[in-house]
Amino acid sequence: MPAILHGLPHGIPVRPISRPPRALPMSVESQVDPVNPERLPGVPRVVIVGRPNVGKSTLFNALAGRRVAIEDPMAGVTRDRVSFMLDVEDRTIELIDTGGIGQVDEAALKQEVDEQIQVALELADLILFVVDVKLGLNAMDHEVAARLRRVDCPLLLVANKVESRSDELAVSEAHALGFGEPAVVSAKERLGIHDLRDTVFARVGDAAIMPMIVSDVVRLAIVGRTNVGKSTLVNSLVGHERVIVSDVAGTTRDAVDVPFSYEGRRYTAIDTAGIRKRKTVSDSVEFYGQARAERALRRADVAWLMLDATRDTGRIDKQIAGFTEELALPTILVVNKWDLAREKATSDDYEAYVRATIPGMQRAPIALLSALRGEGLPDLLRLSGELHNQAAQRVGTGELNRVLRKAYQSRKPRAAKGRIGKVYYASQVSTNPPTLAVFVNDPTLFEDAWRRFLIHRLQDTCPWSEVPVRLRLVKRDKKDRS
Structure with missing residues (x-):
């Protein structure tokens, strides 16, 4: 039980900022109810199934052209459905990898994995049934085949x-399954x-002609410690169990992409493996899952750093926050299980506690919610859209330089060796994150404290109040001087 639930811990400094970010209260609105949340218009779904260790994830990665799903000799490694939008010229399909049918390393997860597979099969437009001809067919292959015969899908x-x-001679054995001529591949050797x-x-036909437009999709990386409620949150967003939820720590090993829409806006939630202390990453699967979580942050537009209101913040929370800060990634501190904590602490007290214990997140909005009950999700999604919009904002050069001049006049950098840093002009060079080039006489004359001061001033006066801003100090070329 965190100390905050017994009152704000003594001795923790709470640093005020000039424009306090929002702490969204937990709304009692019902959960997000998107229309057909997992079906994107014009995109057929191709689902890869088979018993464990026949090479489904290797085949998935080979078709995708990159390492999206974890490949490992351990049976049952892929425990969630992993999806990837595959574009070939003017055609798009959604490729889905599933957990192996019939065998999982933790017995408690078998039912959940089977349910995941069943949902995937119900949503499929085409099923790829993978068998291993090197080892030959076994009873489990025939069991899978029996299940697939009951599915009304190509x-x-x-x-x-x-x-x-x-191996080629062994292919004839696959004919006995009764599904016609098999496609012959070696996924490992491509x-x-x-x-x-x-x-x-060719099999999905004209349904794949509409290309997937991803420019307006907000990618949300859901990160945090193990068992903080990330998968529960994803399932609440889409209205059914899209990701396996279990008390077994580390259940989500892949970074799982879940497309959905809300209020006319499209999102992709990226549910990631829970990040653990380095010494507890015990096998290659956990290592790759953690690396995948970090990579998911690199391709996200907004990060949801999930915290558990019933537990203290810790080193791992700070580590993740530091990584999002390093990436200049807009971040929301998502406080889960607030329904269990709100009787013992006010939202203001908890906000002060979080800001005092997680450095670098002073401008990150805080959302209080219950993932299990689906409370607070509409506000969280709207806030995510707002942060995405902020990070995409451009500010004209004239306005930018007015802000820069006023900031420089109110506080100049400290003199060093008889010299003082001079600022000439600035321009915005990119968005997502907003990145500014500030031309100066000598970048080494501007201490870190002054750079932070300028960033805060820009956030206060420009439309970037809750998102990180990157600053590049550039030495002005002599020939550019007037």
């Missing part, structure tokens, strides 16, 4: 791990992948 059999003449990709697009 199916393509994929004979994987065909890497030699003897053999037959191009032909399989062509076959997949």
Whole structure:
């Protein structure tokens, strides 16, 4: 139980800022109810299924052309559905990897994995049924085949791990499953992948012609410690169990992309593996999952750093916050389980506690919610859209330089070795994050404290009050001087 629930801890300094960010109260609005949240217009879904360790994730990565799902010899590694938008010329499909049918390392997860697979099959436009011809078919392959015969969906059999003449001869065994001529590939060696990709697009037909437009999609990376409620939050967003929720720590190992829409705006929630202390990352799967979480932050537009209102903030929370700060990524501190804590602390007290214990997040908005009950989600989504808009704002050069002149006049950098830093002009060079080039006489004459002062002044006066701003001090070339 965090100390905050017994009153704000003594001795913790609370630093006021010039424009306090918002702390959103937990609304009692119902959960987000998007229309068909997992179906994006014009994008057919191709679902990869099969028993554990036949190479589904390797095939998924080969078709995607990058490492999206974790590949590991350990059976049952892919425990959530992992999706990827695959574009080929003017066609787009959503490729989905699933957990292996029938075998999982923790017995308690078997039912949840099977339910995930069932949902994926119900949403599929085409099923890729993968078998391992090198090891040959076994009883589990026939069990999977029996389940798939009950699914009313087109199916393509994929004979994987065909890497030699003897493997080619073994392909004939796959015919016994009754699904017709199999596509022959070696996902590991990337053999037959191009032909399989062509076959997949041919099978889905004209449904894939509409290209996926992603420029207006807000990508939300959901990060935090293990078991803080990330997957529960995703499931509340889409209205059903899209990601496995379990008391087993580390259940989510892949970074799972979940597309949905709300109030006419499209989002992709990226549910990531919970980040642990380095010494507790015990196997290659956990290592890759943690690396995937960090990579998910690099491709996100907004980060949701999830905190548990019933637990103290800790080193890992600070580590994640530091990483989002380093990336200049707009971040919302999402306080989950507030329904269990609000009787013992006010929102103002908790906000002060969080800002005092997680450095660098003084401008990050705080959202108080209950992921399990779906409370507070509409406000969180609207706030995410606002932060995305802020990070995309451009400020004209004239206005920018008026702010710069006033800031420089009110506080100049300290003199060093008889010299003082001079500021000439500034321009905005990019957005997401807002990035400014400030031309000066010598960048080494501007101490870190002055740079932070200028960033805060820009955030206070420009439309970037809750998002990070990047500053580049550039030495002005002599020939540019008037």
